[in-house]
Amino acid sequence: MLEVSGLNHRYGQGERAHVAVRELSFSVEAGELACIVGPSGCGKSTLLRCIAGLIPPTEGSVRLHDDEVTGVPDDLAVVFQDYSRSLFPWLTVAKNVEFPLRWKKIGKRERAQRAQEALDAVGLAGVGTKFPWQLSGGMQQRVSIARALASRPALLLMDEPFASVDAQTRFDLEDLLRRVQREQQSTILLVTHDIDESVYLGDRVLVLSSSPASIVADLTIDLPAD
């Protein structure tokens, strides 16, 4: 599904260059929830942005079902940490969730239906007509997740998605993500600095060294199903 090979990313030039990612290679299979864990500043966001096609790698390649990623792929969605900046305040929750579907030229009726299904899946069935600022932070992040799911991405990238919510909300959202991922067999690559979170969520945990990011362990997590 996803194949990262020999990925390097360097910010800046010459003496002021900073290597954020060094010689990273790994792949993610369809249906897998893979977590990448590493200390703050080690290069996780940089890696994710390279995979998302938001920044070009300095060297190496990213392939999504055998196609080289050069811009933001159509069938990829990203959930960022900062939910407060990710939703449009002037659109209702339902319209926010539908927004990427407009880009994909999906008709009005199907947009509404998919938005409703995605909001149901994240436990927000009744809030489609509200505006983001009427919701708590945890609920806003659920909306971001619903928006990502509604476009049915082949790959969902998540960058510290639960780092800005309180502990109880984080537990709820982690459980929600696990449930939705198993139900929908989504392929997810999630980066976090929280080792507990990575082991709890992941089928697989890739451990990164501190800056520049390179893989020091690739663990399969095989816990009994709950």
Ligand code: ADP
């Ligand atoms: P993480 O997501 O693991 O916290 P980042 O990928 O954000 O790490 O950053 C990795 C390193 O690259 C850090 O040292 C950071 O300061 C540096 N960095 C990140 N973005 C930029 C940028 N736009 N320009 C220069 N350096 C950057």
Ligand code: ADP
């Ligand atoms: P995170 O830890 O969530 O990855 P950071 O605090 O490292 O976020 O970075 C926040 C923003 O600042 C990012 O857009 C990143 O690219 C930018 N940034 C981080 N470090 C640097 C840097 N040394 N120079 C320029 N931009 C940077």
